[in-house]
Amino acid sequence: MSKVFSVLVLVCVLAWPQRPVLACTVCLSLPEHSLSDRLLSAEVIALAAPSPDNPFRYTPVRLLKGSWEDIGRLPEIPFLIDSTTRRMFRADPDSVALMIYGAGSLDKAGRGLGHSWTKGFLMTPLRFAFVDSVLKQGKFWNIDGSLSRSRAGFFVEYLRAGDDLLRNTAMVELHRVPYASVRHLHDNASTPDLLRELQSLNRIAYAPAAIRLLGLQTDPVAAKAVRSVYPNSLATGGLNLREWALAGIEVDGEHAVASIDQALGAKTTRDADRRAMIDALIDGGSAIPQYRARILGIFNRVIQADSTVAGQIALATRDWGNASLHPTLRTLLSDPATEPATAFAIRAVLPTEN
Numbered sequence: 001m002s003k004v005f006s007v008l009v010l011v012c013v014l015a016w017p018q019r020p021v022l023a024c025t026v027c028l029s030l031p032e033h034s035l036s037d038r039l040l041s042a043e044v045i046a047l048a049a050p051s052p053d054n055p056f057r058y059t060p061v062r063l064l065k066g067s068w069e070d071i072g073r074l075p076e077i078p079f080l081i082d083s084t085t086r087r088m089f090r091a092d093p094d095s096v097a098l099m100i101y102g103a104g105s106l107d108k109a110g111r112g113l114g115h116s117w118t119k120g121f122l123m124t125p126l127r128f129a130f131v132d133s134v135l136k137q138g139k140f141w142n143i144d145g146s147l148s149r150s151r152a153g154f155f156v157e158y159l160r161a162g163d164d165l166l167r168n169t170a171m172v173e174l175h176r177v178p179y180a181s182v183r184h185l186h187d188n189a190s191t192p193d194l195l196r197e198l199q200s201l202n203r204i205a206y207a208p209a210a211i212r213l214l215g216l217q218t219d220p221v222a223a224k225a226v227r228s229v230y231p232n233s234l235a236t237g238g239l240n241l242r243e244w245a246l247a248g249i250e251v252d253g254e255h256a257v258a259s260i261d262q263a264l265g266a267k268t269t270r271d272a273d274r275r276a277m278i279d280a281l282i283d284g285g286s287a288i289p290q291y292r293a294r295i296l297g298i299f300n301r302v303i304q305a306d307s308t309v310a311g312q313i314a315l316a317t318r319d320w321g322n323a324s325l326h327p328t329l330r331t332l333l334s335d336p337a338t339e340p341a342t343a344f345a346i347r348a349v350l351p352t353e354n
Contacts, residue, residue, distance in 0.1 A: 030205055034172045036155075038118060039131060040138045042102035044070050047123065048077055049096050050089055056080050061096060064131060074101055079119045088122060096123050098131065126163055148181040156188045159213075168206070175209035179246065180287040182216070189213045191222045198225075208243045215247030226251045234263040237273035245280035249291070257284070257291055261298045278302065278309060282316040292320045300328050307332055311345030318349045326350060 039045060044066030048058035058077040077099055081089070089095050098120030121127070133154070141151045151173065158170040174182055194217070197203045197210040214222050230248035233241050248256035260277050263269055269277075278299075285295040296317065303310045303325070310332055317325065329346045332338045338346075 030172050030175060030209070034176075035169045036134045036138060036173065038100050038102060039065075039134050040141075042066075042100045043115070044074065044101040045131070045135075046071065046077075046099045046101070047096035048099045050081055050086070055086065058097065058099065060099070065135065066101070070101075075117070077117050079117070085122070097121065098123055098127070121165055124163070126161060126166065130158070130166055148177040149184075152177045152182045152185060156182075156185050159189050171206050171209040171213075175206075175212055178286070179212070179283040182212070183287040186216050186218055189217065191217050191219055191225075194222070195225060208240055211240060211243035211247050215243075215250035223251045230256065231259060234259055234277070237270055237276070241273055242276040242280045242283075245277055246283050249280065249284040249288070254291070254294065257281070257294055257298070264298065264302060274302075274306075275309070278313065282313070285317065285320060289320075292317075292322055293324070296320070296322055296324050300325060303328055303332070307335075307338060307342060310338075311342040314349040315345050 042065055045064040046060035046066070047062040047064065049061045051057045051059040058079060058081065060071055060077070063071070079099075085097070100118040100120055101115065102118070103115055123131075137150075137154060141148075155170040155173040158166040159174075161167065161170075174185075191214070194210045194214045197206055198214075203210075215226055217223075226244070226247045230244040230251075233244040234248075245256070245260055248259065252259075260281060264274055264277055281295045281298065285292045299313050299317065303313060310329065314325065314329055329350055333343055333346050333350070
């Protein structure tokens with residue numbers, strides 16, 4: 001019975017509805033904008049040390065971005081140096097902390113909103129190299145995501161760098177890029193590390209990233225872990241349904257696609273879960289062309305049952321090189337009951353008839 005109980009605990013933790021974060025004891029979601037976003041959008045990046053006049057306050061001693069004229073017009077760094085950090089500075093008087101002045105948040109166009117200082121972290125040789133590389137390579141990472149594959153390839157190297165902060169940064173980046181941009185990055189993580197992530201309540205926020213990477217592992221332990229969870233996730237739903245469904249496609253291919261099809265047709269499936277499965281099929285079809293015909297057949301039935309998702313599906317599959325959805329989309333377009341937003345999306349996808 002104890003063995004059965006242990007297995008049930010593992011399955012429950014793996015299937016726990018989790019969604020990634022950053023600066024709390026138990027975080028529930030990953031930040032929308034990553035450390036690299038803040039570095040690249042910053043007006044000033046400073047290295048700070050205790051002020052000679054006040055050991056409890058920071059003062060800039062070196063700039064990685066911006067000018068001293070910028071520093072002169074900006075407010076002082078507002079953060080106090082806590083006792084733990086003071087001890088670290090005393091142990092190594094050459095230590096410096098990263099401080100970023102820039103937007104507190106970014107809009108979807110990449111514009112900054114609400115400028116202020118952000119407290120970073122104590123620097124190490126590895127973190128110096130990381131920040132330098134982000135500033136040099138990041139200027140080529142287009143905001144439209146066209147170089148997301150290159151960006152993913154950069155950050156995947158930090159999954160095993162031995163620095164938890166940089167590993168967390170890599171997890172954030174690898175989770176948010178389009179799935180097609182990371183699918184080639186097999187076996188870049190450690191399966192035991194990913195399973196520990198999924199069993200730690202303190203790492204709930206990083207679960208979607210860990211599930212995505214677990215699906216990209218090719219060892220039998222990872223495959224077994226995915227198979228132990230994704231069928232139940234399809235049946236019961238939850239916040240990580242999209243990630244588990246996609247991991248299932250990686251591990252079980254057509255069988256998982258068929259299982260998703262069955263779950264989509266179930267009367268008990270909630271709308272939110274149905275949309276999560278649609279997202280997983282879009283991710284899978286965009287990254288794995290051999291499943292596109294089967295997935296489009298599923299989408300044909302889904303659209304006929306619920307026209308409100310037709311616009312999303314039409315736009316997401318427009319570059320799949322398969323026009324099998326077009327007759328259904330044309331039928332919807334001719335129906336006066338079709339929502340205007342859906343009709344607009346369909347018109348953007350369908351070829352113009354002469």
